[in-house]
Amino acid sequence: MASIIISTDGDRVCCQSHQKETCDVCDMDWSHHNDLAATLKNTPELTPTDNTQCTITPQIARLKERGNKQFETHHYAESVQLYTQAIQLSFSRPLWQPFAFQVVREELTALLSHRSAAYFADQNYIAAYIDGEMVTRLKRDWSTGWLRKAKALFALQRTKEAETAASMGLRFAPKSDELSTLLSDIQKTL
Known part of the structure; x- marks a missing residue:
């Protein structure tokens, strides 16, 4: 998968290699997302404050830590529930904020990996x-x-x-x- 970057004006997601929002070489098309993000960004009642970012990350970390403790004590169903809550919280991030895609991708990668291990241990x-x-x-x-x-x-x-x-x-x-x-x-x- 090709890497993405935020444009220099901070308003568009682009492919990293060619800095295009629609890039045939990287097989990426971020134009629809960029249009939606621009619309949402210009709607003051929908645009969250910077506090959103500050509160989501620690909540996700706490849920993941609690899930890890449940996993370590062989309470797999409980760990799955906690990882799922963390995944849902990660998805609640406003994706129009700079680098939100990269943050969500990193969070989801770890959380889904942990949940996969918990499902496996629970024989699901x-x-x-x-x-x-x-x-x-x-x-x-x-x-x-x-x-x-x-x-x-x-x-x-x-x-x-x-x-x-x-x-x-x-x-x-x-x-x-x-x-x-x-x-x-x-x-x-x-």
Whole structure:
């Protein structure tokens, strides 16, 4: 996935490589978003104050921390609920604020990865796979997303797809013992 930047005037999302809001080379079209953001930005009763950003981040961090504690004590359903609340809160960020897309993408990547692990531990492999898939789409070069996806696919007995996902993860983290072990286990069953 190509990277994005905020234009120098701070009003448009563009591809980083070519600084165009519609770029055929990067296969990106942010024109609709930019039009919507411009409309919302010029509507004073909809534009939040800067306090919104300050309150959302700590709330998300607290929910994630509580989810982690529930996960560590094997209360997987409770951890899923807390991660889900954090995900919903992240989505509530006003996307017309500068760099909101990058912040939300980073938050969602981590939160979906944690929730995938919780679903997996609770043996809800389909939900674990869906979250793992979303992580790989949000941050293609993050090996943890590929690990989550591969583990869920393997548990669903979709071994060829699991092998592909684990191999992809190893491309981004060639020294990962966890991915190497998983790939070896997958290949033994093929």
